Amino acid sequence: MGFGERFPRWSSAIIGVAQLLLTAAIIGLEVGSAYIDLAHGTIWVGFWAGIIFIKTVLMMLFITCCCRGRCCATYVFLWTIISGVLACVVIYFDQIFINDLCKCYLGDQLCCAVRGIESFRTNYSAVFEDCAQAIRDGTISSKVCPSRPYDKLKLIQAQLGCAVGMLITCGIYVVIYIFACLGICFGHD
Incomplete structure (x- = not known):
């Protein structure tokens, strides 16, 4: 049984859609946060991390429909690791800004x-x-910081939750990829 049979199409589809929604939310929450206060409580992490998240999502959806081989899955695996690290960066900065909304x-x-x-x-x-x-x-x-941008707090907290979700989806993909590489099957004989 080849790698394509051990690596289920449905898993990359579900992860890809989840990452698409999380990426859109992270970028959208960053837009809202920047609108409220452009300088305080942000380093625009949602924008620059979002660029990598978009690339990962596109590749994840690509391997769902088009390229089912180990080479493509490995490429997505590397991008997923980078996205997981950037999700940790988003979590780090969001936590800093939750504790100090005037951070600039x-x-x-x-x-x-x-x-x-x-x-x-x-x-x-x-x-x-x-x-x-x-x-x-x-x-x-x-x-x-003439006034604390308290309106941003809910947006930053929501972005933190989305970044945790992104980290979880990246971790799930890594586990599925490793299982497929080791020959552990997902319901196939």
Whole structure:
């Protein structure tokens, strides 16, 4: 019995669809989080990790329908490991931001000036002038996080849950792949 028979098509289909939904949720939650506050409580991990997640999902769905051989499954295995590591990175940063919603990696000047998308449309010149005055006065550190973006908390928590789900689906694929490589069958004689 070949690798294709030991590696069930239904498993990669279910994992692929689950990863597709989780990837869409992670990216969508990052969009919502960035809209609320572009600088605080984010490092935009959902966007840059999402690029790798999309590649993994596409390859997972590709091996479901088209390439059932060991070579393709091994390629997806490597991408799945990378996605699992990035899911851990998303979990790490989400946990940091859940504990400190004012965390900002952009430096004091940008952390003061960059707020939610709405601030760019309403009165950004006042925000910019307030930050410039704080720089001149040497009080910029007090203006870095003028208000805690509590609206982001639920989005970050949801993204954390989706990242855990992505890590679990990656782990399941790794186990199924190893079983298929070792010749453990899934219901075949």
